[in-house]
Each structure stands twice: as C-alpha cells, then as structure tokens.
Amino acid sequence: MPTATALPPAGHAQQPLPQRVLVVENSRAYTSMLRAAIEQQVELPVEVAATLADAARLLDARDDWFLVLTGMVLADGDRDQILEFFAARGLPTIVVSGVYDEELRKRALQQQIIDYVLKSTPDSLDYLVWLVRRLERNRRIGALVVDDSLASRSFIASLLSAQGYQVAHVADGSSALRAVEADPGIRLCIVDQEMPMMDGIELTRRLRQLRARDRMAVIGVSGSSDASLIPRFLKSGANDFLHKPFSREEFFCRVSQNIDQLELIGTLQDLATRDFLTGLPNRRSFLEHSERLLAQQASSEVTVAMIDIDHFKHVNDSYGHEAGDQALRAMAQALQRHTRANDFSGRFGGEEFCMLIHGLDREAATRHLEALREAVQALEIDIDGRPLRITISIGACQRDAQFPNLHKLLGEADRHLYLAKAGGRNQLRGLEPG
Numbered sequence: 001m002p003t004a005t006a007l008p009p010a011g012h013a014q015q016p017l018p019q020r021v022l023v024v025e026n027s028r029a030y031t032s033m034l035r036a037a038i039e040q041q042v043e044l045p046v047e048v049a050a051t052l053a054d055a056a057r058l059l060d061a062r063d064d065w066f067l068v069l070t071g072m073v074l075a076d077g078d079r080d081q082i083l084e085f086f087a088a089r090g091l092p093t094i095v096v097s098g099v100y101d102e103e104l105r106k107r108a109l110q111q112q113i114i115d116y117v118l119k120s121t122p123d124s125l126d127y128l129v130w131l132v133r134r135l136e137r138n139r140r141i142g143a144l145v146v147d148d149s150l151a152s153r154s155f156i157a158s159l160l161s162a163q164g165y166q167v168a169h170v171a172d173g174s175s176a177l178r179a180v181e182a183d184p185g186i187r188l189c190i191v192d193q194e195m196p197m198m199d200g201i202e203l204t205r206r207l208r209q210l211r212a213r214d215r216m217a218v219i220g221v222s223g224s225s226d227a228s229l230i231p232r233f234l235k236s237g238a239n240d241f242l243h244k245p246f247s248r249e250e251f252f253c254r255v256s257q258n259i260d261q262l263e264l265i266g267t268l269q270d271l272a273t274r275d276f277l278t279g280l281p282n283r284r285s286f287l288e289h290s291e292r293l294l295a296q297q298a299s300s301e302v303t304v305a306m307i308d309i310d311h312f313k314h315v316n317d318s319y320g321h322e323a324g325d326q327a328l329r330a331m332a333q334a335l336q337r338h339t340r341a342n343d344f345s346g347r348f349g350g351e352e353f354c355m356l357i358h359g360l361d362r363e364a365a366t367r368h369l370e371a372l373r374e375a376v377q378a379l380e381i382d383i384d385g386r387p388l389r390i391t392i393s394i395g396a397c398q399r400d401a402q403f404p405n406l407h408k409l410l411g412e413a414d415r416h417l418y419l420a421k422a423g424g425r426n427q428l429r430g431l432e433p434g
C-alpha cells in the first residue's frame with residue numbers, strides 16, 4: 001500500500017482567516033509608509049509596535065494576527081532576541097532590515113522566517129506589499145507535494161505551509177491523481193521525478209489531462225544532473241522545474257511566480273467573461289456556456305428566459321445613471337439568488353438578462369420564473385434614502401422539436417419578451433399551457 005499522508009483538505013477554508021498585521025519597527029517614517037501601503041493596497045488592518053514589549057502587549061491582546069514584519073534594531077532586544085521572540089510565537093514573520101548582513105540573512109532564513117527584506121532598496125515597499133498580498137492569498141490555495149521520500153516531501157510541505165498554502169502530500173502518482181481529481185482547490189503540484197511505478201514526468205502528463213495549465217501549476221523537482229529532464233518536464237506540461245538541492249528563497253520565488261501567473265490568467269479570463277458592473281457572466285460567456293450545457297443535457301427539459309427591466313430609461317432619467325447602475329446590481333443579485341446550482345444566468349447587455357434552467361417542466365419553470373419576477377418586484381433599492389422599485393418582463397421558451405437549439409430558443413424567448421412588454425410589462429410569457 002502506498003504511504004499517503006494527507007494534511008487537511010486543500011482549498012476549503014470556511015472560517016474567517018486572521019487578518020491583522022503587526023509592524024515592529026523604531027523608525028517612524030518607514031513604519032507609517034509601510035502601514036499606509038499595506039492598509040491601502042492589501043486592505044489589511046495594521047498595528048505598530050516600537051519595542052518587543054509593545055509587540056508582546058499587542059499580540060497578547062488579540063488572537064487574529066496573521067503576519068509580523070519586524071525591524072532588527074529595537075530598544076529592548078538584540079537581533080537574536082528579536083528572532084527568537086517571533087519564532088517562539090510561531091507567527092509568520094518577515095524581517096525588514098536597514099543594513100545588509102549576510103550572516104544575519106542566513107540566520108534569519110534558517111529560523112522559519114519567511115523572508116529577509118532590505119528596506120534601503122528603492123522598491124522594498126512595493127516588494128513588501130506584494131509579499132504580504134501573496135501570503136494573504138496563499139491561505140486559500142491548495143498545494144500538493146508528490147514524492148516517495150517521506151523526508152523530502154515533508155520538507156517541501158513544510159516550506160509551502162510556512163508560505164501559508166493549504167498543503168497535502170502523497171507518496172506516489174496514483175494517489176496524486178486521485179487527490180487532484182477530488183479537490184478543485186489544488187492549484188499547485190510539486191512533483192518529484194524519481195518515483196517507482198510512475199515517474200514525475202509521466203505523472204505531470206496525466207495531471208495535465210485532469211487540469212489545464214491555466215488552472216493548476218505543476219513544478220517538477222529532481223536531484224538528477226540529467227540535462228534532458230528539464231525540457232522533458234516542460235514538454236509534458238510542467239510550468240517550471242527546480243533542481244535539488246534548492247534554497248528556501250529560490251523555492252519561494254519560483255512557487256510565487258507561478259501562482260502569480262495563474263492568478264493573472266484568472267483575472268484576464270474574468271475580464272473577458274464577466275460583466276464589469278454586475279459580476280455576472282457576460283453575453284459571450286452565457287452563449288458559450290449555454291451551448292455546452294444544452295449539448296450535455298440533450299435529454300432533459302431546458303428553458304431559456306430573457307429578462308428585461310421595465311421602463312429602465314425612466315429609472316436613469318428620474319434617479320440618475322448611478323442609481324440605474326445600482327438597480328442593475330440589485331437585479332443581478334436577485335437573479336443570482338434564483339439561479340440554482342446547475343442553471344446558468346448572465347447579463348445579456350444593457351438592462352437585459354438571461355437564464356438557462358434545466359430539469360423543470362413548464363409548470364415548475366413557470367413557478368421558478370414567477371418567483372424571480374415577484375422577488376424583483378419586492379426589492380426596495382435605496383437611492384440616497386429614496387426607495388426605488390423596479391419590475392421585470394420575462395419571455396421564455398422550452399426546448400422541443402420546434403426550438404431545438406440555443407439560437408431558436410433565444411429568438412422565441414425574445415419574441416415572448418416583446419409580447420410581455422406589449423401586454424403591460426411585469427409579467428412572464430411563453431410557458432403558458434397548450
């Protein structure tokens with residue numbers, strides 16, 4: 001039986017995570033710049049202590065500390081005492097030092113200190129802001145270490161845990177494939193090459209069949225001096241490669257860079273597929289997703305609904321464009337609340353929304369859409385103390401032999417939407433019996 005030591009499942013942090021950052025530093029000018037940068041750019045609360053005694057008092061007073069950034073020149077402790085003080089508390093700690101001292105840097109990095117940053121470099125503030133944001137986000141990212149050597153995988157897992165990741169580790173390729181299949185929260189896999197049964201390159205190839213490069217980073221590791229390993233790993237779908245032995249710093253830089261890249265791709269994908277104002281999928285995304293859902297649900301009942309806010313021009317004209325935007329956001333939230341787990345909705349454009357419902361017959365789909373219409377009618381949107389009410393008209397169409405594809409369904413739903421408007425608005429058309 002393979003040895004598989006899985007730490008808590010990755011990617012499912014339910015409880016609110018600690019948010020507070022402590023800056024321990026005696027230079028007021030630097031402290032206030034650092035505090036402002038973290039509070040404004042990362043939006044985390046920051047508190048400041050000038051001495052170890054201050055730090056102890058603040059740390060003891062609450063239990064929601066996430067991170068410490070400490071200087072090395074404090075009135076009540078020398079460098080060793082400072083390092084020991086924070087190491088003993090077990091809090092993730094970054095050393096921010098005024099002078100470069102190679103000996104101190106080495107010692108600091110051995111003490112489970114996350115990083116040693118020289119504050120005199122011109123971009124140290126930017127780097128620290130990036131680092132704090134990275135560590136904050138890592139806590140919601142699952143990482144998997146695959147290595148048949150317990151010592152090696154425990155070491156890599158401990159490096160990742162120190163950077164905040166939710167880490168699991170397994171001893172072989174088959175367990176790794178099962179873990180990734182079971183947990184969509186795993187976004188990083190560190191894969192050793194030399195493993196019996198399935199080597200790292202083969203595992204990477206199989207991992208790629210489960211999850212694409214833009215959803216999970218795979219980093220190969222090996223102590224072998226075989227120069228062909230790196231290109232073979234990369235050609236099999238790895239994002240990067242690390243040669244053993246590597247330093248903690250190199251490991252951190254490589255992993256962070258790969259995760260940064262995944263997040264950047266995610267942001268670009270969001271920009272391309274989400275509507276900026278409401279956060280709902282946009283027209284293109286709705287059409288693509290619906291085509292896929294329709295193909296998958298070839299046999300079940302499918303309803304397409306076009307939903308349009310009534311007299312929306314009047315909302316803009318009477319309350320202002322900003323109020324109109326607020327109404328669109330409120331409408332989008334109501335729509336999301338009425339979108340069941342396997343259904344899909346989006347903003348089609350302007351004040352027009354759409355929904356794809358599956359598995360409901362005409363009667364049930366009618367009840368579902370009527371409930372949405374009534375929920376929107378009951379909304380009271382607060383516009384600077386003035387309540388704004390809106391209604392919606394809905395045109396719907398169920399898939400059958402006459403309307404077999406998305407194009408025809410949307411066309412017919414749109415025709416019924418027009419009838420709903422012409423019939424007096426605030427009503428649903430298209431699902432009447434007979």
Ligand SMILES: Nc1nc2c(ncn2[C@@H]2O[C@H](COP(=O)(O)OP(=O)(O)OP(=O)(O)O)[C@@H](O)[C@H]2O)c(=O)[nH]1
Nearest residue numbers: 308309310311312313314316321324325350351421
């Ligand atoms: N505030 C705001 N208004 C928008 C946005 N997109 C479109 N609109 C406005 O939505 C209004 C749509 O008006 P019409 O298409 O004439 O329809 P209507 O007034 O809703 O009337 P009926 O649909 O016939 O009930 C226009 O005034 C657009 O300027 C947006 O993103 N924000």
